[in-house]
């Protein structure tokens with residue numbers, strides 16, 4: 234199952250909106266086939282592994298006494314882009330007699346039905362092997378299936394004194410090359426990247442995932458929060474050849490001529506409710522629209538006001554802070570704006586989930602702390 238999990242992670246960032254799945258086939262303790270789900274619409278992991286085993290074993294495939302199939306996620310039992318995996322497994326049974334599954338699929342079309350179909354057909358089915366790791370690899374997908382809301386990851390490059398930009402607004406680059414490469418790894422896994430309009434005005438980012446040589450590896454959806462459509466019309470995200478992958482959320486008070494100009498470039502413009510607490514557009518509305526458009530996870534890159542909105546509203550799951558050993562001073566742009574905290578007992582608490590050295594920087598992983606139990 235560990236091997237199957239490693240295979241599943243090869244699909245990270247590529248299978249949207251499908252989950253990551255890895256599968257191996259074992260004959261008398263020997264691995265004879267392996268596969269993973271490579272992209273939406275492509276063969277499922279189980280089919281890849283079975284085909285791999287048939288290629289490797291040739292005529293001996295059918296002569297195997299007992300083949301065990303290990304799969305990180307419950308095999309599907311419905312027609313989607315491809316035929317049900319359960320039927321393909323049964324077509325190869327024997328020799329497949331045993332199926333070991335990491336975790337159930339929460340998708341109501343599948344959940345429990347794959348296990349039931351295989352068990353009813355007489356296969357020996359075990360469920361829950363390395364279930365925690367198998368669950369974690371698809372945490373985003375599972376959450377989206379349950380709530381239809383994307384999982385939200387916040388990320389910022391900060392100085393030692395918690396600034397995300399210098400007093401003149403420049404922030405390229407606070408992080409070392411290690412920090413930048415980690416940021417691009419996060420982008421690679423993201424279905425969408427979200428920023429505020431001030432970040433576009435200050436940095437004109439492209440919001441693509443790139444390798445160390447600057448080659449584009451992935452172009453996620455680019456989401457912009459911009460109540461009045463102030464985004465410069467020559468900004469990369471609305472002027473480049475991928476403008477149709479840019480979704481702008483504005484308020485009802487936007488300038489309609491600018492909206493027309495953006496639509497003419499192929500940009501999508503959504504009118505969201507206002508955010509009464511901190512101004513700008515309502516994040517709940519934004520996330521609902523993104524979830525309905527099958528955005529399973531989103532990376533929020535700032536700037537400061539946007540990060541503050543997400544943190545204060547509690548609409549996030551994980552926060553990555555790449556902290557560089559640099560000092561900017563009190564006139565720099567703070568990582569977080571006004572929070573309303575007046576006394577230390579009201580300070581916002583987060584849960585430290587990890588910390589490691591990242592070249593000369595420190596990478597801090599934080600999770601939203603669970604609210605204290607009201608029943609004492």
Ligand SMILES: NC(=O)c1ccc[n+]([C@@H]2O[C@H](COP(=O)([O-])OP(=O)(O)OC[C@H]3O[C@@H](n4cnc5c(N)ncnc54)[C@H](OP(=O)(O)O)[C@@H]3O)[C@@H](O)[C@H]2O)c1
Pocket residue numbers: 388389390391396397398402403404407428429430431432433435436458459460461463508511512513514515516534535536537538539540542566
């Ligand atoms: N170090 C890093 O990791 C990093 C990353 C990104 C940016 N930066 C730096 O951050 C600076 C920009 O940050 P910033 O705080 O000034 O601006 P920002 O967060 O990029 O954008 C804020 C603007 O977004 C709009 N907005 C719409 N809905 C919002 C909502 N719900 N919550 C918050 N904002 C919303 C608002 O303008 P409207 O009212 O007009 O809609 C708001 O003023 C730049 O200097 C940039 O270089 C650093």
